[in-house]
Amino acid sequence: MALERSKKRKTLSKKMKFLFISVAILLLMLSAAGVYTNQLYQSAQDTVNTTMQEDLDRNGGSERRIHEVSLEDNDAASFLLLGTDGEGSHDRGRSDTIMVATMNPEEASLKMVNIPRDTRVEIPGRPGKDKINHAYAYGGSDLAMETTERFLDVPIDYVIRVNMDGFTSLVDAVGGVNVYNDFHFEQDHYEFHKGNIDLDGDQALAYTRMRKDDPQGDSGRNERQQQVVEGIIDEGASFQSVTRIEEIIDSLGDNIRTNLDFDMMNTLVFDYSHVREDIRSLSIEGSGRMIENIYYLDVPESERSRISDQLNDHLGL
Structure with missing residues (x-):
């Protein structure tokens, strides 16, 4: 049992790093840079606040929120991670990684659930039901967030979209x-x-x-994918990568989009890091079936409600 718990903990730790790849790599780069901090800090800040920024229709926050969430006030918040297969950060491939995480700094805990990409759901504005990973292809991050919110009945506050194909340049950097x-x-x-x-x-x-x-x-x-991400983080934090910091920052800017700004990222790293003390992974159970020769995962309403209740409770809603 101890070995099983240890393996589970390691897996959750990798998911945690994968979720915050944009935050972790940037700040590790800056820490490693030492005397170059002022110049590189400004470069990283500019990259996050300009190149990485994704304009969303929901910039005022989720409609499922009565009050807009504030990381500065250490509110419990939710995040959607999308790992996309597009050739560039602006291309609309499908999202093969769909993960929701909720952070509660008061409870010092984090909950996360990976939504299987074949999950059959209603996509707003589309007829019938479709695979959840098609939502991003149809309407970008906005529709992916809206679809996820409707499926789980949970507000989604922030999104981090990672172009996995584009990480070739980051690995080389x-x-x-x-x-x-x-x-x-x-x-x-x-x-x-x-x-x-x-x-x-x-x-x-x-x-x-x-x-x-x-x-x-x-x-x-x-x-x-998570192994490669961890390898990037490990190499990025080493002294050998300091001289290539500009190249690394540029590569991040090319392959990550988010509605988090640089100040929010700093707040997450320094004020929310203690949530790692209690990380819990939730699993969505369902049954697979073929419809017109296409595989789907059907999630029962009872299962969907179980996950929804746990996430909403964690957000204090």
């Missing part, structure tokens, strides 16, 4: 990453042996794309 590969496989003309392996940007992309030959399917692919 930090000088490559080292990961532990659980089993031998081939993908996109690259061969990946079992054990510790070094990856450049193109290899890292191929490594994270493999799904069909993985016994864990999407879960295995998500785990490899």
